[in-house]
Amino acid sequence: MTKGGGVLAVGSMALDTVKTPFGSVRDALGGSVSYFSASARFFTPVSVVAVVGSDFPARHLALFKRLGVDTTGIQRVQGGRTFRWQGVYSYDLNNPRTLKTELNVFEKFRPQLSEANRRKRVVFLANIDPDIQHSVLSQVRNPVFTACDTMNFWIENKRPSLLRLLKKVDVFLCNDAEARELSGEHNLIHAARWALSRGLKLLVIKKGEHGVVCFSKQGVFTVPAYLLEKVFDPTGAGDTFAGGFIGSLARGGRLDLSRVRRAVIYGSVMASYNVESFSLNRLAALKRADIERRFRHFRELTRF
Amino acid sequence: MTKGGGVLAVGSMALDTVKTPFGSVRDALGGSVSYFSASARFFTPVSVVAVVGSDFPARHLALFKRLGVDTTGIQRVQGGRTFRWQGVYSYDLNNPRTLKTELNVFEKFRPQLSEANRRKRVVFLANIDPDIQHSVLSQVRNPVFTACDTMNFWIENKRPSLLRLLKKVDVFLCNDAEARELSGEHNLIHAARWALSRGLKLLVIKKGEHGVVCFSKQGVFTVPAYLLEKVFDPTGAGDTFAGGFIGSLARGGRLDLSRVRRAVIYGSVMASYNVESFSLNRLAALKRADIERRFRHFRELTRF
Numbered sequence: 001m002t003k004g005g006g007v008l009a010v011g012s013m014a015l016d017t018v019k020t021p022f023g024s025v026r027d028a029l030g031g032s033v034s035y036f037s038a039s040a041r042f043f044t045p046v047s048v049v050a051v052v053g054s055d056f057p058a059r060h061l062a063l064f065k066r067l068g069v070d071t072t073g074i075q076r077v078q079g080g081r082t083f084r085w086q087g088v089y090s091y092d093l094n095n096p097r098t099l100k101t102e103l104n105v106f107e108k109f110r111p112q113l114s115e116a117n118r119r120k121r122v123v124f125l126a127n128i129d130p131d132i133q134h135s136v137l138s139q140v141r142n143p144v145f146t147a148c149d150t151m152n153f154w155i156e157n158k159r160p161s162l163l164r165l166l167k168k169v170d171v172f173l174c175n176d177a178e179a180r181e182l183s184g185e186h187n188l189i190h191a192a193r194w195a196l197s198r199g200l201k202l203l204v205i206k207k208g209e210h211g212v213v214c215f216s217k218q219g220v221f222t223v224p225a226y227l228l229e230k231v232f233d234p235t236g237a238g239d240t241f242a243g244g245f246i247g248s249l250a251r252g253g254r255l256d257l258s259r260v261r262r263a264v265i266y267g268s269v270m271a272s273y274n275v276e277s278f279s280l281n282r283l284a285a286l287k288r289a290d291i292e293r294r295f296r297h298f299r300e301l302t303r304f
Numbered sequence: 305m306t307k308g309g310g311v312l313a314v315g316s317m318a319l320d321t322v323k324t325p326f327g328s329v330r331d332a333l334g335g336s337v338s339y340f341s342a343s344a345r346f347f348t349p350v351s352v353v354a355v356v357g358s359d360f361p362a363r364h365l366a367l368f369k370r371l372g373v374d375t376t377g378i379q380r381v382q383g384g385r386t387f388r389w390q391g392v393y394s395y396d397l398n399n400p401r402t403l404k405t406e407l408n409v410f411e412k413f414r415p416q417l418s419e420a421n422r423r424k425r426v427v428f429l430a431n432i433d434p435d436i437q438h439s440v441l442s443q444v445r446n447p448v449f450t451a452c453d454t455m456n457f458w459i460e461n462k463r464p465s466l467l468r469l470l471k472k473v474d475v476f477l478c479n480d481a482e483a484r485e486l487s488g489e490h491n492l493i494h495a496a497r498w499a500l501s502r503g504l505k506l507l508v509i510k511k512g513e514h515g516v517v518c519f520s521k522q523g524v525f526t527v528p529a530y531l532l533e534k535v536f537d538p539t540g541a542g543d544t545f546a547g548g549f550i551g552s553l554a555r556g557g558r559l560d561l562s563r564v565r566r567a568v569i570y571g572s573v574m575a576s577y578n579v580e581s582f583s584l585n586r587l588a589a590l591k592r593a594d595i596e597r598r599f600r601h602f603r604e605l606t607r608f
Binding site: 186187190207211219228230261300303304 | 395490491492493494511514515517523524525526527528531532533534535565566568569603604605606607608
């Protein structure tokens with residue numbers, strides 16, 4: 001049996017109602033694996049595993065197919081209602097205020113992987129109950145590396161399960177507040193030391209408009225965010241970053257620091273495009289040449 | 305008449321009482337030109353112009369002399385009391401809470417430059433009433449470049465004077481909140497466009513633990529802060545940055561972007577050392593080799 005190619009992403013598909021100082025959308029395509037896959041597909045084949053309701057517009061599924069994303073792992077629950085999130089951003093675009101979360105069909109999401117998905121080289125577990133992340137990991141067959149994201153809710157309510165997960169995955173992505181809360185350390189170097197001592201190969205701390213810090217046993221890499229003239233809607237920036245980051249790393253498979261550095265830049269470039277418009281609008285229209293152009297500009301902005 | 309060498313720095317010398325989560329000091333040596341000069345002296349000769357009271361310990365003046373700083377421009381007011389600042393930092397080390405400010409002799413500070421100080425190649429106007437910054441500029445003879453800092457108090461209370469100053473100086477240093485408040489633009493690219501359109505050659509926005517963004521008509525440079533395991537006391541970090549930045553630039557005199565990039569890194573390195581201890585303790589003990597070592601490590605942390 002040969003190992004399958006590409007990345008498996010397990011997480012949410014959602015319909016988001018978002019208001020920012022610059023506009024609003026209602027029931028727009030969102031969810032962690034939506035952003036992740038629309039970003040990662042530039043770098044590697046992506047298969048998504050998610051659940052939607054019968055209200056989920058067929059045009060969204062058609063979009064993913066058009067983007068080359070393998071949607072065979074998307075379960076459509078007849079009569080069910082899709083996961084919905086409603087949030088509002090003030091001018092401080094780092095932290096949205098959640099107005100409403102309706103889990104709907106996502107509440108009973110217990111992913112069962114197909115044989116093809118069990119054999120993916122790389123696995124990304126988007127933010128979801130860590131017990132479910134464990135269940136997915138137990139189904140996959142010896143991937144080259146695995147990565148997961150989480151959120152404060154799980155740090156507070158499923159801490160033991162999350163700590164066990166840190167021993168099983170290779171890469172952990174979180175924001176700075178989550179790194180501090182999980183480790184109990186205010187200083188990020190101390191937080192990283194704590195995390196790496198639990199078996200992680202790579203800790204990637206996303207700081208939104210302040211960039212990314214990435215820790216591995218090989219060293220540290222820190223980079224500012226790509227400077228933007230207009231941030232329109234930050235929703236999905238973290239998962240879009242993860243898509244570029246994991247997608248770029250998946251091409252080679254190894255986690256050495258020189259490849260990790262470039263992957264962080266690709267992730268940052270993808271996130272910078274994503275926040276320029278609502279939903280997946282910018283990601284869906286993006287060309288590979290746009291990505292390379294901004295990668296080069298990133299180098300120009302930061303070299304010394 | 306030949307142009308004098310080195311940098312002239314005009315601003316405050318103070319006795320600071322500071323409490324951080326990690327300790328406290330009482331009446332410790334502080335003030336903008338203290339930090340600036342202890343940092344800039346590694347790169348260029350520095351002359352300071354400031355005022356102190358008769359309570360200002362002779363050992364502080366001796367320290368500056370030992371560090372090679374020209375102190376002939378420090379006026380000592382007999383019977384006067386030195387400027388004092390008292391502040392406390394919580395774990396959010398970006399923003400101190402000021403408990404007390406006693407201007408004392410600093411209130412009547414009207415710097416009169418010596419002939420030697422009028423002929424310096426480079427002038428740094430630390431945070432002080434913009435009317436006084438104008439007065440200093442009117443005394444200097446055709447420097448290669450001039451730079452100034454400010455604070456929110458002057459933006460709010462001396463705005464017209466500050467706007468006139470922006471037309472006269474080459475380099476403006478401020479933090480991100482000040483850049484936003486001064487320009488009325490939330491987005492830093494827009495704020496920079498506004499500032500550069502007023503005649504500035506260089507806008508340097510200091511973002512504390514989140515690094516620096518530097519704008520010139522030639523382009524943009526953005527860099528994260530040097531990642532530290534222990535931030536002990538952030539007091540003076542901005543002026544220490546300015547010392548490394550201006551000092552490094554003063555060696556050549558030109559403001560082209562490749563030199564500006566290296567100067568930002570030197571400024572960041574100096575600031576990173578300064579926050580590792582109270583007062584000027586770390587800066588005073590620093591060796592040139594320490595600076596170059598951390599400069600190289602900075603490159604290692606950020607290259608891709």
